[in-house]
Amino acid sequence: MRAARPAACSSVPLVLALSVALAAAPALAQDVRVEAARKEGKVVWYTSLALSSAERVAKLFEAAYPGITVEVQRTGSERILQRVMQELQANLRLVDVIHTSDAGHFVLLKEKKHLLRYTPAGADALAPGFKDRDGYYYGLRATVNVIAYNTKIVTAAEAPKTWKDLLDPKWKGRLVTAHPGYSGVIATHVLALAQLHGWDYWKQLAQNRVMLVQSAVDPAGVVASGERPVAVDGGDYTFYQTKKKGNPVEIVYPKEGVPLVVSPTAIAAWAPHPNAAKLFTDFTFSRELQQVLADSEGLYTGHPEVRYPADKPRLSDLKLLQIDPEELQKRNEEIKKRFVEFFGA
């Protein structure tokens, strides 16, 4: 097909760079690993990374390791957990690599002994918030929840500056939120703001008749189309990408602080393709791939050498609201329940 996505074309030099970088690793051991992975033929990746981004990562891996395909199964974090548990209950072992944006999931999966203890190459150097102390899961990427608005409908002066500004009745019928029953980014966000401003914040926000969408990716599209001019949450990288494509979207980093969402990745204890899973996991933590996540996706990472686009704020310049994964796990059901209670569905 003619209209290949521009990213696919520009990825050729990158793949070369990646292969060179990987070839630099101790050659023999690497060959054995790749051969074992190639025999397995594929790796099944349950991921909550936005579909186009996940497809891009998969294509890069497939180009670097011909003969091993990545089966991308993209859905929301909470749906991924549901799928994994539902499949386990029916004795199905389908998934190799699990990647969601709800760190609490990994506490749960580790506790239930569903994870393989594996330290990806180079993961030791990751920033502190990106590592499980027992070595079962590592943060592949991070994003922060932000407010975003449509610049054609809302002026910069009018735009909400803080989370609490969103409670103003003038926004009634003009807001959109994603759903903690679907998205781990949002589940984290709901808890973070409940800790910051109390559950009353959410109760009041619901009074503004907020449109409910599912994925944390979706508010960006809703705001860009103008269906609702202001998003009350959503990962900053999705708004960043939407803005980069020329849509009239502007991002606000509220002063009270922005909830940081670190999205871990881990290999299933029973992974049907364990070698391919390890190879893939290593690949995703390579400096080159982490740099791709930062450049073309606008994500943050835990990799110390990654450089960020000039038009994105540094994580260190933001006031971050941190959530303890164990707390998130414990209160998972409560978060969803309260949200549904306030917003109706």
Add this chain to the structure above:
Amino acid sequence: MERSLPVWVLAALALVLLMALPLGWLGYVSLGGEDGATLAHYRQVFTDGALRQALWNTVVLAFWVGLASLAIGAPMAWLAARTDLPGPRLIRGLILASFVTPPFLGAFAWVMLAGPNAGLLNKLYRSLTGAEGPLLNVFGMPGLIFVVTIYTFPYVFIMIANTLELIPSDVEEAAAMLGASRLRVALSVTLPMVLPAILSGFILAVLQALALFGSPAILALPAGFHTVTTQIWALFQYPPKVEMAAAFSVPLLLATALLLTLQKRLLGRRGYAAIGGKGGRRRRIPLGPWRLPALAACLGVLACSIFLPYAILAKAAFARAWAQPLTADNLTLANVAFTFQQGSTRSAILNTLELGVLTACVGAGLAALLAYVINRKLIPGHQALAFLTLAPVAIPGVVLAVALFVTYTRPPLLLYGSLTILFIAYLTKELPVGYAQSDATFKGVHPELEEAGRILGAGRLRVLGEITAPLARSGIIATWCFVFIGVIRELSASIILFTPNTKVISVVIFDLKEEGEFGAIAVLGLFMLLMTFAAVLVVQTLLGRDFVGGKE
């Protein structure tokens, strides 16, 4: 003793297993407790405020959809069947198109048309009138009722149009000659004769609305409310509450069963000899100056269900930004490329085709076999068999899925995760449609031809293969296509039964919807419509020839 008896008995047994096993498990699980049977899940379901609200929302939705479908479908049926409305074939063709359009695709298209702010119709309205507010708001109960209705009214239309075509005009004319006014004729002669059809059309529409999953998921959830179907689906979220989902399925099941019984009664005591099939002329009532306005009204309805949604889907499929004008630099093939390059799309298309073909083959075969057995009264209890074959009509897709899920996620039949569980779901769901079609086919093949074969010494199976089957062929192929169309659009059962390896197109579309990938959804939606209309074309050609052949 007939030698072929074991074949018939086996078919009957398969049917019982197909139906009774899952429903048995559904009931069992809904009553299951830590220590013995309990009504706790039912108590929970009916005391939970949110669940009760979902139940009420469904009642409201179904009632209004039934009424609105009647208000649209009945006049259109009358116009098409009894008046000199211009272009009746076109109107019927378009109504058939509304009938086969997957309602969730329609709902999705209407988000782009009538989203209160970005919806194109609202933008147009605002730019024309300078108004601030929207003309239409598709999110919410009224919007949901509207969108469901425009894809449900064909049920009412078909029901009433078919009846109207069987009523000869002479009764009406007799009344008119005796001095009754037109209104009086309509109210006291025509109406009583079509009343059963009207009521049963209403019930069919209500049943449709009760069972839908996709449209409420797309239009009700963003507005912050659930219906029973979306709520059942939500109960599968981690930590799953399967027992509650099972218990919550039972009221829906009972409601549909009740409504169907009612409908059967209504149609059963038809009692008016006038509606007897052959004989009697039907004269078309001249509309006079009302011809064109009537046509415009019909086309207006069909614009809502066909023209506008299809146009916006086509636009979204080939635009970078669906909400922006379709200028040269907004045109792109990237959506098409993105959609078909994705691994999960490709395997979903293959799965859908495989399931569609397999279910259609087995379904058409089984339906033909059952219709044959029942029509020719080959085994004792054939009436019970007919009932069992038609019974799945009463099971909404979501409920069937819950039942199959609890049945086949545990030993000895671990089918969850395979295409087989979807195949069983589709087969069960489509059997009534297939049976109804086959039944009509076999009623048209006179037994005397078979008897001739039997007298010449052929066994029943040989007669079936060499005499009956060739005669019934086009009818059976039509059944095949009906089942195929039903399968490729199925969402409400698939959404609960799929696993990553067994995704079908409708599930991929739903996934993409949750992520807001409008372009890709439009591409896949159009692809699905293409497959549907290919199948429709086959049916039309086959049955069309059949009709002509029958009249010669």
